[in-house]
């Protein structure tokens with residue numbers, strides 16, 4: 001009987017009687033060295049399952065160990081990578097009334113799509129409304145229950161309007177309070193770190209800046225997308241080729257102290273047609289898991305002294 005039903009469904013699809021559901025987006029593959037919201041959600045889900053790791057969005061050795069233990073306990077190959085076999089076992093269905101680390105994982109994902117939720121683990125009315133809106137926008141059953149299909153659409157999907165975002169540094173490298181500091185002289189920000197990995201904040205095309213060891217930007221990178229330039233200065237080394245396509249969260253270099261710099265730091269700036277816009281609110285939104293404001297809406301004054 002089951003074979004007959006399967007055959008009938010297959011035949012119906014073939015001749016167009018039943019339109020097949022839109023293919024779900026592929027689960028991302030995340031492993032050691034990765035950072036960003038998929039990592040943060042996976043960490044919250046691991047915490048939900050009792051693994052006492054830090055949920056900081058950085059896939060380090062502690063997270064890898066937890067993933068391997070979870071895979072072994074789940075009958076999976078313990079390769080430490082969270083891919084299409086591990087995600088379905090890791091996710092937890094959540095809905096209104098739940099209060100858990102799994103809800104935090106879902107809130108992190110909903111915020112990739114601009115819902116601006118507080119990531120507090122409390123699945124209240126606001127999270128329910130966001131879940132229903134996301135399901136409706138993706139032609140899913142819109143009941144507000146985040147089950148396997150909605151989870152895959154959330155984690156695997158790409159937000160329209162530019163894609164995901166990443167902090168320029170590992171989340172654990174600096175506290176939130178460093179991302180709102182004013183710059184000297186003009187709109188930009190100086191992030192005080194020494195020889196730390198730097199990441200693409202957006203997806204785009206990366207270009208090398210080579211001002212030399214002691215002048216200007218030193219060795220840096222700029223990422224250009226949609227007419228907006230995201231500039232990084234004072235690297236000790238560049239990690240991608242000139243003109244290379246990068247995705248948000250890709251490592252593009254290592255911070256340093258090259259160029260016109262008085263001490264190790266990452267200088268970060270956002271420019272549109274040569275005009276500098278204050279990056280602080282952009283970075284704070286990413287830090288908070290909110291969708292950042294459009295760069296063109298960022299102020300040009302008030303972030304420097």
Ligand SMILES: [Zn+2]
Pocket residue numbers: 183188189190267268
């Ligand atoms: Zn600076």
